Amino acid sequence: MVMLDRIPEYVNPLSLADKRREFKGEFSLLSMQRLSGLLANCEGRVQFHLFFSKQGKLATITGEIEAEVYLECQNCLEPMLHDIRKTVQLGIINSIEEMGKLGDHLEPFVQSEDKIAFREIVEDEIILSIPDVPKHTELCLEQILGKAENELEKGVQKESPFSILKDLKKTGV
Numbered sequence: 556m557v558m559l560d561r562i563p564e565y566v567n568p569l570s571l572a573d574k575r576r577e578f579k580g581e582f583s584l585l586s587m588q589r590l591s592g593l594l595a596n597c598e599g600r601v602q603f604h605l606f607f608s609k610q611g612k613l614a615t616i617t618g619e620i621e622a623e624v625y626l627e628c629q630n631c632l633e634p635m636l637h638d639i640r641k642t643v644q645l646g647i648i649n650s651i652e653e654m655g656k657l658g659d660h661l662e663p664f665v666q667s668e669d670k671i672a673f674r675e676i677v678e679d680e681i682i683l684s685i686p687d688v689p690k691h692t693e694l695c696l697e698q699i700l701g702k703a704e705n706e707l708e709k710g711v712q713k714e715s716p717f718s719i720l721k722d723l724k725k726t727g728v
């Protein structure tokens with residue numbers, strides 16, 4: 556296992572693929588600014604295990620990325636926990652015109668510069684797996700409205716003018 560402090564900040568995926576390198580570690584969500592902008596909060600970490608290797612002549616990045624993130628439910632606007640377990644299957648190409656080089660099972664990773672921030676490879680994969688309109692699977696809004704109604708009813712009972720009168724009588728004023 557490659558320790559966290561040995562993961563290079565910038566990498567050349569093509570040359571890592573030639574060397575068949577493997578990286579395992581984690582990043583904090585706080586360190587991923589574009590991603591954290593999409594989240595309800597920045598609590599949590601991202602774990603990755605990535606292999607740079609080759610399938611024939613094609614350089615590839617494969618492996619797994621896992622994260623637990625909080626998204627804002629678009630129904631009730633409360634945070635909701637969203638589990639991400641993504642299998643990474645990327646074929647490295649120089650431009651989108653080379654898409655034809657990728658088989659059915661590989662997604663394109665366009666390497667336009669020699670040096671790529673390693674963190675951004677992981678960050679992009681997570682951003683791609685975040686749903687456009689996250690929503691709780693349960694009827695969250697209905698539950699919240701129901702609760703608010705209950706509390707409102709309780710509140711009304713507590714401050715009923717009759718109960719205040721009763722209290723006044725008890726104290727014998």
Ligand SMILES: [Zn+2]
Nearest residue numbers: 628631691695
């Ligand atoms: Zn909700």
